[in-house]
Amino acid sequence: MLRGFLVVLSIALTVFALADCVQTEKDKVRGVPKWAWVVLIVLLPWVGPITWLVVGKDRPNEGGTDRPRRDGPTAPDEDPEFLRRLDEDIRRERRERRQRDQGGEGTGGSPSGSPNT
Structure with a gap:
Protein backbone atom coordinates (compact mmCIF):
# COMPACT_ATOMS: atom_id res chain seq x y z
CA MET A 1 0.00 0.00 0.00
CA LYS A 57 12.82 29.06 -12.55
CA ASP A 58 12.58 32.62 -11.30
CA ARG A 59 9.75 32.93 -8.80
CA PRO A 60 7.74 36.06 -8.01
CA ASN A 61 8.94 38.44 -5.30
CA GLU A 62 8.11 37.86 -1.64
CA GLY A 63 5.00 40.03 -2.07
CA GLY A 64 3.49 37.43 -4.36
CA THR A 65 3.49 39.70 -7.39
CA ASP A 66 5.75 39.64 -10.37
CA ARG A 67 6.42 43.38 -10.25
CA PRO A 68 9.90 44.64 -11.07
CA ARG A 69 11.96 45.53 -8.03
CA ARG A 70 12.30 49.24 -7.39
CA ASP A 71 15.91 50.40 -7.61
CA GLY A 72 15.51 53.91 -6.24
CA PRO A 73 15.25 55.06 -2.64
CA THR A 74 12.31 53.79 -0.65
CA ALA A 75 12.12 56.61 1.89
CA PRO A 76 12.87 60.35 1.82
CA ASP A 77 15.88 59.98 4.11
CA GLU A 78 17.43 57.58 1.56
CA ASP A 79 16.94 59.95 -1.39
CA PRO A 80 20.15 61.93 -2.07
CA GLU A 81 18.23 64.67 -3.93
CA PHE A 82 15.85 65.15 -0.99
CA LEU A 83 18.77 65.28 1.47
CA ARG A 84 20.61 67.81 -0.71
CA ARG A 85 17.54 70.09 -0.87
CA LEU A 86 17.02 69.72 2.88
CA ASP A 87 20.65 70.71 3.53
CA GLU A 88 20.30 73.73 1.22
CA ASP A 89 17.11 74.80 3.03
CA ILE A 90 18.80 74.55 6.43
CA ARG A 91 21.82 76.56 5.26
CA ARG A 92 19.56 79.21 3.70
CA GLU A 93 17.51 79.54 6.90
CA ARG A 94 20.66 79.86 9.01
CA ARG A 95 22.06 82.48 6.64
CA GLU A 96 18.79 84.48 6.74
CA ARG A 97 18.66 84.25 10.55
CA ARG A 98 22.27 85.41 10.79
CA GLN A 99 21.53 88.37 8.48
CA ARG A 100 18.46 89.30 10.55
CA ASP A 101 20.41 89.08 13.79
CA GLN A 102 23.28 91.15 12.41
CA GLY A 103 20.89 93.69 10.88
CA GLY A 104 19.05 94.15 14.20
CA GLU A 105 22.23 94.55 16.26
CA GLY A 106 24.08 96.81 13.86
CA THR A 107 27.51 95.49 13.01
CA GLY A 108 27.71 93.38 16.12
CA GLY A 109 27.56 89.67 15.87
CA SER A 110 29.73 86.75 16.70
CA PRO A 111 33.28 87.10 15.43
CA SER A 112 33.39 83.59 14.03
CA GLY A 113 30.49 84.27 11.67
CA SER A 114 28.39 81.49 13.15
CA PRO A 115 24.82 82.24 14.17
CA ASN A 116 24.04 83.27 17.71
CA THR A 117 22.09 80.49 19.34
Whole structure:
Protein backbone atom coordinates (compact mmCIF):
# COMPACT_ATOMS: atom_id res chain seq x y z
CA MET A 1 0.00 0.00 0.00
CA LEU A 2 2.73 2.48 0.98
CA ARG A 3 4.78 1.53 -2.06
CA GLY A 4 1.79 2.21 -4.33
CA PHE A 5 1.23 5.57 -2.66
CA LEU A 6 4.88 6.54 -3.20
CA VAL A 7 4.70 5.53 -6.87
CA VAL A 8 1.55 7.61 -7.40
CA LEU A 9 3.10 10.55 -5.54
CA SER A 10 6.26 10.31 -7.64
CA ILE A 11 4.25 10.27 -10.86
CA ALA A 12 2.10 13.20 -9.72
CA LEU A 13 5.18 15.22 -8.75
CA THR A 14 6.83 14.46 -12.09
CA VAL A 15 3.72 15.41 -14.07
CA PHE A 16 3.29 18.64 -12.08
CA ALA A 17 6.96 19.65 -12.49
CA LEU A 18 6.93 18.73 -16.17
CA ALA A 19 3.80 20.79 -16.83
CA ASP A 20 5.27 23.72 -14.90
CA CYS A 21 8.53 23.49 -16.85
CA VAL A 22 6.81 23.29 -20.24
CA GLN A 23 4.58 26.31 -19.45
CA THR A 24 7.43 28.46 -18.12
CA GLU A 25 8.75 31.16 -20.45
CA LYS A 26 12.31 30.64 -21.66
CA ASP A 27 13.60 33.86 -20.07
CA LYS A 28 12.49 32.67 -16.60
CA VAL A 29 14.32 29.32 -16.73
CA ARG A 30 17.48 29.24 -14.63
CA GLY A 31 20.57 27.06 -14.78
CA VAL A 32 20.32 24.89 -17.87
CA PRO A 33 18.18 25.19 -21.02
CA LYS A 34 14.52 24.26 -20.85
CA TRP A 35 14.97 21.02 -22.81
CA ALA A 36 17.59 19.86 -20.29
CA TRP A 37 15.18 20.51 -17.42
CA VAL A 38 12.55 18.37 -19.18
CA VAL A 39 15.08 15.53 -19.53
CA LEU A 40 16.12 15.84 -15.87
CA ILE A 41 12.52 15.86 -14.65
CA VAL A 42 11.59 12.77 -16.66
CA LEU A 43 14.75 10.69 -16.12
CA LEU A 44 15.47 11.44 -12.45
CA PRO A 45 12.41 10.65 -10.34
CA TRP A 46 12.11 12.77 -7.18
CA VAL A 47 15.44 14.56 -7.75
CA GLY A 48 14.58 16.13 -11.12
CA PRO A 49 11.12 17.44 -10.21
CA ILE A 50 12.15 18.69 -6.76
CA THR A 51 15.24 20.41 -8.20
CA TRP A 52 13.08 22.08 -10.85
CA LEU A 53 10.58 23.30 -8.27
CA VAL A 54 13.30 24.66 -5.98
CA VAL A 55 15.82 26.24 -8.37
CA GLY A 56 14.58 25.77 -11.94
CA LYS A 57 12.82 29.06 -12.55
CA ASP A 58 12.58 32.62 -11.30
CA ARG A 59 9.75 32.93 -8.80
CA PRO A 60 7.74 36.06 -8.01
CA ASN A 61 8.94 38.44 -5.30
CA GLU A 62 8.11 37.86 -1.64
CA GLY A 63 5.00 40.03 -2.07
CA GLY A 64 3.49 37.43 -4.36
CA THR A 65 3.49 39.70 -7.39
CA ASP A 66 5.75 39.64 -10.37
CA ARG A 67 6.42 43.38 -10.25
CA PRO A 68 9.90 44.64 -11.07
CA ARG A 69 11.96 45.53 -8.03
CA ARG A 70 12.30 49.24 -7.39
CA ASP A 71 15.91 50.40 -7.61
CA GLY A 72 15.51 53.91 -6.24
CA PRO A 73 15.25 55.06 -2.64
CA THR A 74 12.31 53.79 -0.65
CA ALA A 75 12.12 56.61 1.89
CA PRO A 76 12.87 60.35 1.82
CA ASP A 77 15.88 59.98 4.11
CA GLU A 78 17.43 57.58 1.56
CA ASP A 79 16.94 59.95 -1.39
CA PRO A 80 20.15 61.93 -2.07
CA GLU A 81 18.23 64.67 -3.93
CA PHE A 82 15.85 65.15 -0.99
CA LEU A 83 18.77 65.28 1.47
CA ARG A 84 20.61 67.81 -0.71
CA ARG A 85 17.54 70.09 -0.87
CA LEU A 86 17.02 69.72 2.88
CA ASP A 87 20.65 70.71 3.53
CA GLU A 88 20.30 73.73 1.22
CA ASP A 89 17.11 74.80 3.03
CA ILE A 90 18.80 74.55 6.43
CA ARG A 91 21.82 76.56 5.26
CA ARG A 92 19.56 79.21 3.70
CA GLU A 93 17.51 79.54 6.90
CA ARG A 94 20.66 79.86 9.01
CA ARG A 95 22.06 82.48 6.64
CA GLU A 96 18.79 84.48 6.74
CA ARG A 97 18.66 84.25 10.55
CA ARG A 98 22.27 85.41 10.79
CA GLN A 99 21.53 88.37 8.48
CA ARG A 100 18.46 89.30 10.55
CA ASP A 101 20.41 89.08 13.79
CA GLN A 102 23.28 91.15 12.41
CA GLY A 103 20.89 93.69 10.88
CA GLY A 104 19.05 94.15 14.20
CA GLU A 105 22.23 94.55 16.26
CA GLY A 106 24.08 96.81 13.86
CA THR A 107 27.51 95.49 13.01
CA GLY A 108 27.71 93.38 16.12
CA GLY A 109 27.56 89.67 15.87
CA SER A 110 29.73 86.75 16.70
CA PRO A 111 33.28 87.10 15.43
CA SER A 112 33.39 83.59 14.03
CA GLY A 113 30.49 84.27 11.67
CA SER A 114 28.39 81.49 13.15
CA PRO A 115 24.82 82.24 14.17
CA ASN A 116 24.04 83.27 17.71
CA THR A 117 22.09 80.49 19.34
